[in-house]
Amino acid sequence: MTKLAATSLLILAVVLLINGVQSVKQSVKAPAPAPSDKFPGKKPRVGVKSGHSHVYKMFVFGDSFADNGNLPRWCSSPITRQWHYPYGASSLAANSLRPTGRFSDHLVQPDILATMLNMGRLEGPPACKMTLKNYCNAFGMNFAVGGSGVFEPFLPPLPHRLKLTTLAAQIDQFEKLLHDRVIGSWNLEDSIALVAISGNDYTRVANASSNEIFAFVKNVTTEIAANVKRLQDLGINKILVNNLHPLGCTPWQARPSNYTKCAGLPNVGSSVHNTDLLDKLGGMENVKIVDLNTAFSKIVGEQPPGSGSELAKRFKYTLRPCCESSDPDGFCGEWGEDEHDRLYTLCKDPSKHFYWDDVHPTQAGWQAVMDQLKVEIQEFLDVF
Ligand SMILES: *[C@@H]1O[C@H](CO)[C@@H](O)[C@H](O)[C@H]1NC(C)=O
Ligand SMILES: *[C@@H]1O[C@H](CO)[C@@H](O)[C@H](O)[C@H]1NC(C)=O
Numbered sequence: 001m002t003k004l005a006a007t008s009l010l011i012l013a014v015v016l017l018i019n020g021v022q023s024v025k026q027s028v029k030a031p032a033p034a035p036s037d038k039f040p041g042k043k044p045r046v047g048v049k050s051g052h053s054h055v056y057k058m059f060v061f062g063d064s065f066a067d068n069g070n071l072p073r074w075c076s077s078p079i080t081r082q083w084h085y086p087y088g089a090s091s092l093a094a095n096s097l098r099p100t101g102r103f104s105d106h107l108v109q110p111d112i113l114a115t116m117l118n119m120g121r122l123e124g125p126p127a128c129k130m131t132l133k134n135y136c137n138a139f140g141m142n143f144a145v146g147g148s149g150v151f152e153p154f155l156p157p158l159p160h161r162l163k164l165t166t167l168a169a170q171i172d173q174f175e176k177l178l179h180d181r182v183i184g185s186w187n188l189e190d191s192i193a194l195v196a197i198s199g200n201d202y203t204r205v206a207n208a209s210s211n212e213i214f215a216f217v218k219n220v221t222t223e224i225a226a227n228v229k230r231l232q233d234l235g236i237n238k239i240l241v242n243n244l245h246p247l248g249c250t251p252w253q254a255r256p257s258n259y260t261k262c263a264g265l266p267n268v269g270s271s272v273h274n275t276d277l278l279d280k281l282g283g284m285e286n287v288k289i290v291d292l293n294t295a296f297s298k299i300v301g302e303q304p305p306g307s308g309s310e311l312a313k314r315f316k317y318t319l320r321p322c323c324e325s326s327d328p329d330g331f332c333g334e335w336g337e338d339e340h341d342r343l344y345t346l347c348k349d350p351s352k353h354f355y356w357d358d359v360h361p362t363q364a365g366w367q368a369v370m371d372q373l374k375v376e377i378q379e380f381l382d383v384f
């Protein structure tokens with residue numbers, strides 16, 4: 001990896017947290033149904049097998065790929081944009097647009113995961129921030145916070161002195177709830193965790209040499225493995241750990257080519273990270289790496305002529321985001337001085353785009369990614 005790669009990785013990281021966008025056309029179709037419980041009044045039963053039924057509890061850790069409302073609902077800024085229009089634009093609850101604090105037009109990865117586990121609901125466990133104190137939802141809890149990494153990210157000053165957490169701090173929070181018996185040990189029977197660490201740490205090595213970056217990748221993956229071990233020690237049964245998606249194929253990286261190609265070097269960075277992660281987690285029992293890299297690449301990566309995957313055909317636009325800031329340093333949902341001054345454009349149909357904003361997939365994008373991983377995840381979790 002070169003210095004350029006470093007910079008790219010870095011910027012990517014910043015973007016994960018701080019996207020930008022600009023002027024607007026606004027009609028957004030709402031293809032997605034509002035989430036609701038599939039089996040109201042019934043216990044979520046999963047994987048009923050030879051008389052034994054699992055009632056999975058899901059605990060979610062990580063960054064904006066998994067966050068469903070843990071950041072504060074402040075006025076619009078790069079890190080709080082997910083609480084403002086057009087975020088959540090595809091969720092029509094009670095006929096009103098309702099941003100839910102997710103970095104997407106509607107649902108994100110843990111929501112799709114919950115559906116594929118037949119958890120009896122159409123979204124993942126609630127954000128810790130949104131639950132009552134001393135109350136653990138029957139489905140589990142989500143501790144993920146947009147912008148987080150395994151180390152404190154290197155960031156421009158955040159609004160309102162907002163402090164981001166780290167993966168370890170999220171697990172501290174989980175451990176405290178265990179200790180206080182808000183989450184009882186019975187909650188950990190048939191428990192699963194999702195760990196979504198998507199590259200924010202690499203903001204720290206923006207200006208580093210390639211050797212330093214390689215060394216730092218090792219630090220990041222070591223830290224991920226240590227946190228996974230800790231979750232096991234705390235009693236989580238099965239753990240899903242995302243690998244790194246192809247960072248060079250994010251709209252933010254593809255923008256200079258008018259969304260016609262991925263940037264090569266950040267993708268090399270992702271591969272190095274993933275090889276290292278496999279090294280460290282490959283031998284751990286009851287841990288599965290969720291290969292986002294392959295699943296994303298089948299859709300957004302360059303396809304050899306004639307091999308265009310069926311999945312890629314679901315999307316008219318694979319690299320061009322639905323919501324695009326006019327300024328590459330701006331963010332989706334950004335407004336100018338007055339109320340008619342929208343600094344972003346919005347597509348008509350988010351389901352035709354793989355990417356929602358400059359780094360995050362649409363709900364349709366997440367669905368297409370998770371559809372590819374469904375069988376192996378269900379096998380790993382013993383769900384059918
Ligand atoms: C990298 O260099 C740029 C320009 O000199 C500087 O603004 C930025 O803070 C540096 N980033 C890190 C992580 O040191
Ligand atoms: C990685 O970890 C080693 C050992 O803890 C430390 O000495 C080094 O400074 C770290 N490297 C970076 C780039 O953070």
Ligand SMILES: *[C@@H]1O[C@H](CO)[C@@H](O)[C@H](O)[C@H]1NC(C)=O
Nearest residue numbers: 255256257258259260317320
């Ligand atoms: C970028 O691509 C779009 C859609 O293909 C096209 O309409 C637009 O003119 C292109 N912009 C530039 C600057 O080439």
